[in-house]
Amino acid sequence: MSEITVQLDHIFKSYDGTVRALNGLSLTVFSNEILGLIGPNGAGKTTSIKILVGLLQADAGKVTVLGQDIELDPVSYKAQIGYMPEAPSLPDYLTASEFLGYVARIRNVPKDQIKDKVNKFMKDLDLGSKTNELISTLSKGMRAKLAFAAATIHDPKLIILDEPLIGIDPAGQHLLKERLTAIAQRGGSVLVSTHQLDTAERLCTKVAIIHHGKNVATGDLAALRQQAHAGAGQSLEEIFLKLTEEAGQPEPEVPRRRGFFSRRR
Numbered sequence: 001m002s003e004i005t006v007q008l009d010h011i012f013k014s015y016d017g018t019v020r021a022l023n024g025l026s027l028t029v030f031s032n033e034i035l036g037l038i039g040p041n042g043a044g045k046t047t048s049i050k051i052l053v054g055l056l057q058a059d060a061g062k063v064t065v066l067g068q069d070i071e072l073d074p075v076s077y078k079a080q081i082g083y084m085p086e087a088p089s090l091p092d093y094l095t096a097s098e099f100l101g102y103v104a105r106i107r108n109v110p111k112d113q114i115k116d117k118v119n120k121f122m123k124d125l126d127l128g129s130k131t132n133e134l135i136s137t138l139s140k141g142m143r144a145k146l147a148f149a150a151a152t153i154h155d156p157k158l159i160i161l162d163e164p165l166i167g168i169d170p171a172g173q174h175l176l177k178e179r180l181t182a183i184a185q186r187g188g189s190v191l192v193s194t195h196q197l198d199t200a201e202r203l204c205t206k207v208a209i210i211h212h213g214k215n216v217a218t219g220d221l222a223a224l225r226q227q228a229h230a231g232a233g234q235s236l237e238e239i240f241l242k243l244t245e246e247a248g249q250p251e252p253e254v255p256r257r258r259g260f261f262s263r264r265r
């Protein structure tokens, strides 16, 4: 039976007290699920993801990951999640296999399994010939695949990926999608933000449409189609455009606090 793995409950987040990035966003992810986060630029996808992985703190609302309130215990849940950021920053001065071995060690992969696991990941991701090359010499797509390997080498229960397919060739994208599907089928959860709606349509079991810091619709394609009053033949792209248009304009930004010397009008 599927269980809740991620619960974002009425999350608010502003930057500098003025830019309202999240405006009461609620979202639930279940086990056995690949949930796609889609939304226009600036909708709040990356901000939500950064709150989930502990890189940002919400201003208000409750975040529960794998049964834990992350504000009460901001550390232990991280052992069970994997995270691939939008622009992974990797240590250029290590070789690809040194880096993966290092990640495996700090992620508590059993010592006697590390070598085999690193070799298998390198081979499966078509990085076998780059094992002993410095990361600084890898192409953008190779670095992205290495970041994916680092996010999944410890078999996390929940994997969170921010635009993971950018720069990866079709064969690599196919492999990543297969891996994500296998993780969900084994009972794990995947939360993935993407602008590639055709990929979301094929890869994700459900999609959440984020707009102006709110979740305007969540469901499988049939449910979204129903919500958008769309016809059977309409694509996710058409549904997305309809629902985001219906969701309308953002609420006004949070007013900037007056400076100490600013005059009252």
Ligand code: ATP
Residues within 6 Å of the ligand: 015, 016, 019, 020, 021, 039, 040, 041, 042, 043, 044, 045, 046, 047, 048
């Ligand atoms: P994209 O699809 O373009 O990656 P996104 O949905 O991931 O967008 P966010 O990156 O979460 O959106 O941004 C949400 C809002 O917060 C935007 O208005 C953005 O300009 C703002 N924002 C994001 N990061 C910061 C920051 N560090 N400082 C100030 N404003 C920020």
